[in-house]
Amino acid sequence: MNTLYISLIAASGLIFLWVIYAYNLLVRLKVRVEGAWRQIDVQLKRRHDLIPNLVEAVRGYMKYEQETLERVLKVRSMAINARTKDESIKAENELSGALTRLFALMENYPELKANENVLTLQEELISTENRIAYARQLYNDLAVQYNTRQEIFPSSIIARIFGFKPASYFNVGEEEREVVKVNLT
């Protein structure tokens, strides 16, 4: 009888410890997912700050590309003023597309490559573009981990009880998938 009690207590103790472990793991993942999401915001802000400088620096050289430059600025202000999350994601994706187009056009101006200021600004923006992409990649990777943890048995029970919700994935926008057309004539 005594041994039965002891083994029951030990078993429930072990289960309790496992519950704590599983719960903490979920919380830790949740915090990392949220952190990765904030990182994306930080990098988007950095991009918004850099764009006007680059546009001003290249405006003098790229006289025939005013339309592209205006579009970059317009989409930027759209992205800053976006109210809802969906609007913001859409505007940011459009901004990525507009910037890719601008970089491709800049290749046509050899004199831009000699300008150290422009080169540095371009490098900063390319780096920021990469950071945004990598931050999204990290977010998606973590979201996969977090969601898998919530789906698989037995930690799915813990997720159900404590009401963890699956994180949404980041999709690549249509704008970014579009092939950039460069006019070489």
Place this chain on the structure above:
Amino acid sequence: MDSDFYYIIEKNKRLSFLLIIVFIALFVFLGGILDFFLAVLPYPIFTISAFFISAILSLISFFWGGEVIMNAAGAVPLAKFNTFEYKRALNIVSEMAIASGTPMPKAYVLSENFPNAFTSGSSPKRACMCLTRGIIMLLNRDELQGVIAHEFAHILHRDTLKMTCIATLWGAISILSEWILKGMWAGKRKINFKKGGALPLVLIGFALALISPLLARILAMAISRNGEYMADAGAVKLTRNPLGLASALEKIMNFQGKGETLNSMRFLFTVDPLRNDLCSKKTNIFNFFNTHPPVEKRIIILRKMAGETTEPRSIKLSVKRELICPGCGGKMSEKKSISTYGKLILLDQCESCGGVWFDRWELASLGPSPVFEEDFDRIKFLTPSKPSSGRMICPRCGIKLKNVKSFDLPEKITFKMCELCSGIWLNKEEKQEFFSWRKKKSYSNKFNDKLSKFSGEYSLRKETLNRLTIGEILSSLLRISL
């Protein structure tokens, strides 16, 4: 699909795990044999002591190694430079920190032409990453991204820690095997052959003791190579661009010349503290003695991940970059000169303005009355030497030169020095001024010391020197004890 990076990481992880188990089994078996036959105490005293001796030595290189070598070799924080290539490198490091979700590691540059990169540090929080000047200048953005991602993969996989454990076991196995062999030769007094009456077991133990150091080495190297494949796949997981790293490896494979600064200091540590570097130039005929897998094979695997099947090419890489005069932007050519010890020194002189670039050590080793090639002073210069003002760029590293003055020097002379490679630039007037003044000044040790310091002799901190000494003593002790 066998070219998926997740698959490669998983496969190599399993293999590493298996190899480590074999390693531990070998160690326990050897220790068991020794303790069984000697049986001095009821505890496995030999096994434990061999393990601890080895662990202490490994821990020293684990906690000090990378830092000491970086200090001794004169690595400079990457964030200090604001030239394009260096800024870009720093940007890439922070991009990869975001991609891998680790804190930003301390990034350093080393003044060495050989393209290489390595990491050290016990955990992702304390990680250091070092890039050579060669790799920063040689590679383009995508390639450098691949290389830095490879190093981040080493950090994420905690390869420094893993290899320290392996080295500990390896060292312990060598110690045990030595003890067994010595015990055998020392005579029948020491080892009780009759105990248990198991002669076959004794013979097996003896044979194993003979070959185990070799076996341990082969195992350790296999684990190390596995780690490299895993880091390559990990880099692709971070960048999703296998071709960048592949083309970087191809460039490094074709680079002629070798790294000098680092290799000269590595011997100080029993565990190579910088073994997390990119690829090794040293290749033995037998693959199982190499820390790194053959570069060609790595390139093929990486290309396969991108669905390409092109073989690694051998491109001709210009080893020597043409130097550009920091003063006037002209072409520089080599001029012969003789050092105080009669050794030939090749100085670089600008063909148009006559200014001279002295690499680290060169100015100090020229001595008070140097002998120059004939046209060194007589050369007709098309453009007059500009006054040394404005932005001057180091012809080797591509970073801004710093004005350095010393109260020992005459008023008119200002050294333009590179912080990274400690090279010195003197324009035509300064050069003439310097040498005529140097001739007048009688030979004095004190002055020579100062000059050596200027041209980049040890600028080591005392602490670093102490650690170097301790490391040296300990590793020589180990060699004696073995």
